[in-house]
Amino acid sequence: MLLILTLVAVGLVIVVQWRASAREAAANAAYPPIGELIDIDGVKVHAKVQGSGPDLVLIHGASGNMRDFTFxxxxxxxxxxxxxxxxxxxxxxxxNLPQHAGAWNATAATPHEQAALLQKAADRLGVSNPIVLGHSYGGAVALAWGLSRPDDTAALVLVSAVSEPWEGDLGWQYKITGSAFGSGIVIPLVTAFVPQGFVRASVGAIFAPQHTPDGYSDHIGTGLSLRRMSMRANAQQVNTLLPEIKKMVPKYDTLTMPVELIHGTADTIVPLDVHAAIATPQLPDAVLTTLPGIGHMPQHVTQPDVIAVIDRAATRAGLR
Known part of the structure; x- marks a missing residue:
């Protein structure tokens, strides 16, 4: 009996890993790199450059990729x-950074580690004194960027950004998937079997109370976020973010560059009153724009407002 159970368990593992690999291969084929892959100390960084003028770095949020901005x-x-x-x-x-990679890993690249990697890639691209915009989790990385390079950051733009400690936990999903057990056992099951309808509903929840723009889910490549590597990295980064934010907050008064914050009043994922409303007075040269009735994705649902604060950041920084 034990032998039979062992064989069944091994068979299930093989099926799960095979199906997960097949779905990952399909996602990779459907959504190949749209920029260049820069080797930074053996770590490939995907970067895309478009346009001319003052440098503007865009950093995406959790579960996402640069396609959020290229939409x-x-x-x-x-x-x-x-x-x-x-x-x-x-x-x-x-x-992923090698020290945080692997099926049974439960550690994550911190905002400072992420900023350092992206800064090295930016240096390769000749980026100088950029405006750095971060959305959601990317806002924490943008803040880390500014803290580590205050004299080479023209301005920060924080869109629906995580910037302050919060009360409570992140829910059972992140507790499980961010653990070593969840990383090794649960995530392959999700990659292998989660239905596309569930994925689209999850995207819809991120946009609430507004609607997901037509074509957005297809453009961003949700299958990329469901790959085992990406699910692990995302869960662990989100799961370990709170202590990193607590370390950064006491240093906000050193961010003397212009900072623009823009945040919807109906954002339930990164609430305005928990984050931007508290961070604004902590930052020496910050301006907060609130968007009545807008949720977590203003860069899409009220895009002119976001572009306006980018332009204002450029003007305040003397770049326009």
Whole structure:
């Protein structure tokens, strides 16, 4: 009996891993790199450059990749900015940092580690004194970027950004998938079997109370986020973010460059009153724009407002 159970278990593992690999291969084929892969100390960083003008770095949020910005936003900026997009470590086509990789790993690249990697890639691209925009989790990376390079960061733009400690936990999903057990056992099951309808519903929840723009889910390549490497990196990064934010907050008063924050009042994922409303007075030269009734994705649902704060950041930094 024990032998039979062992054989069944081995068979199930083989089926799960085979199906997960097949779905990953399909996602990779459907959504190949749209930029260049830069080797940074053996880590591939996916970067894309478009346009001309002052340098503007865009950093995406959790579970995403640079395609969030290429959906429709970059084309509205590249006539007057040199826009530089990156996939964050473990997401899109950027490798995870080797010390945080592996099926049974439960550690994560911190915002500072992520910023350091992207800064090295930016240096290769000749980026100088950029405006750095971060959305959601990417806002924490943008803040880390500014803290580590205060004299070479023209301005920060924080869109629906995580910037402050929060009360409570992140829910059972992140607890499980961010653990070593979840990384090794649960995530392969999700990659192998999660239905596409569930994925689209999850995207819809991120946009709530607004609707997902037509074509967005197909453009961003949700299958890339469901790959085992990306699910592990994302879960672990989100799961370990709180202590990193607590370390950064006491240093916010050193961020003397212009900072623009823009945040929807109906954002339930990164609430305004927990994050931007508290961070604004902690930052010496910050301006907060609130968007009544807008949720977590203003860069799509009220894009002119986001572009306006980017332009204002450029003006305040003396770049326009």
């Amino acid at each position: 429709d936003m970059v084309d509205q900026l590249s006539d007057r900015y040199r826009v530089i997009l990156f996939d964050r470590p473990g997401l899109g086509w950027t490798d």
